[in-house]
Amino acid sequence: MSIIDVRNVVKSFSIGQRSFTAIDNITFSVDAGKFATVVGPSGCGKSTLLMMIGGLAKPTSGEVKVNGEILTRPRPDLIGMVFQDATLLPWKTALGNVEFPLQLGGVNVQKRRSRAQELLTLVGLNTFAGHFPHELSGGMRQRVGIARGLAHDPTILLMDEPFSALDEQNRTKMGQELLRIWDVTRKTVLFITHSLMEAVYLSDVIFVMSASPGRIIETIEVDIPRPRPIDVIDTVAFGRIRNRIWHLISGVEA
């Protein structure tokens, strides 16, 4: 049962007289409960794609359906979003930031506070509820970002290169952490990254994109069994998938 349906989507932008096509006829779907990743070189339109699925931008042609609906505006109850820089509000505490979507939705203070506390516990930050973003490490800020994305208990979590600003050690750790959270919450995740290792380690299915114009050139099912301990990245199966993506991407890059 697919929950995200992207059909013949084209997105072009015009800059002055010129128009350029960021996304050229993309079709794919993601089944409910799956962890799907879009991987591709920078500038291939990954983020644009995510914005359209999130109801923040309209395709030039084609259609995007989420849960069977064409979205004309963001739907935080259906889709939670996590951003590249955590983009937390600097004057709000970790707790306040997780509460923010609930505050916007008019949820009363007590309810949203206990919900936010619950989510901070889920991401392992219950003791940091009163800390401000500048008092947290990059990884912790992203955890807050994930908790905030889950605030309305959405069906889908869209994640736009959430760990790209972290060092490798933290990145690996956050990957494991995300899988743990995913296991608990069972959201459908659409994850964007340009790290091949991250893509293979996390996903059930990987959509490989090429750049300018952005197209999906291959869909790869990752049949590595779960749970996946970190050592899985040393296995032959893992390496084979990683290399295949590498050749796909490097083959089309100028």
Place this chain on the structure above:
Amino acid sequence: MKKRLLLRVIWTLAILGAWEALVRGGLVSQIILPAPSDVVHAAMTDGFTFLKAFWVTLFEIGVSIAIAWILGLASGLVAGNMPVAAIGVGSVLSSLFAVPLVILYPIFMAWFGFGSASKIVFGVLTGYFPIALNTLNGIRAVETRYLVMARAMGANRLQLYGLVLFPLAIPSIVSGLRIGTGLVVIGVVVAEMLASLDGIGFLISYHRTLFDTGDVYLGFMFTIALAIGINRGLSELERRFSQFSAVENDT
């Protein structure tokens, strides 16, 4: 603590004593620098007049600050909301800011008379531009990622403004208020000195022409006290909003 206070009192008295001796000894002309006792004498004889004038000035400044803040914030917020128009508005505001507004004062005198109204209009005008400009720039400087985030989290237009844009612009807005408020004080006092019938500025001007240096210095002291008071208030404002200046990415 007590010892420090005592030391301070002794120092102050010593300086005042030296100053008194310098003037009384004829080393400095009384027209240039009055002895402290002259200022005390002025305060004894004209203190009540100065106090009354002080209230007039305070009233003019208070009204001017209120109007300059409201107009500056409102127009900055509105202009900041119009991405294309804001570019034009911004450059108009900054070029107007560069005009020495004092040239307009004679016109304000003709329009609004010798009383408080012309001082208030002039005070508002001098303080308005930095407030409006900083508000506009503060709103425009908010990074797009915050807007995308807020929209994705379900913010409507009002929430986007009140809960995201405005707080993010606060550091810039507060510094605009700081500059603008200081300029209001200058504007009002200058206007009083140029042409008026009341207020501290008027008394300073008036006594200067009569060479009552003691009274002139008494006027200085009132003005300085006023400036210190207002500065205190602004520092408090800055302190209260300092939480909004915290940077997210400062590891």
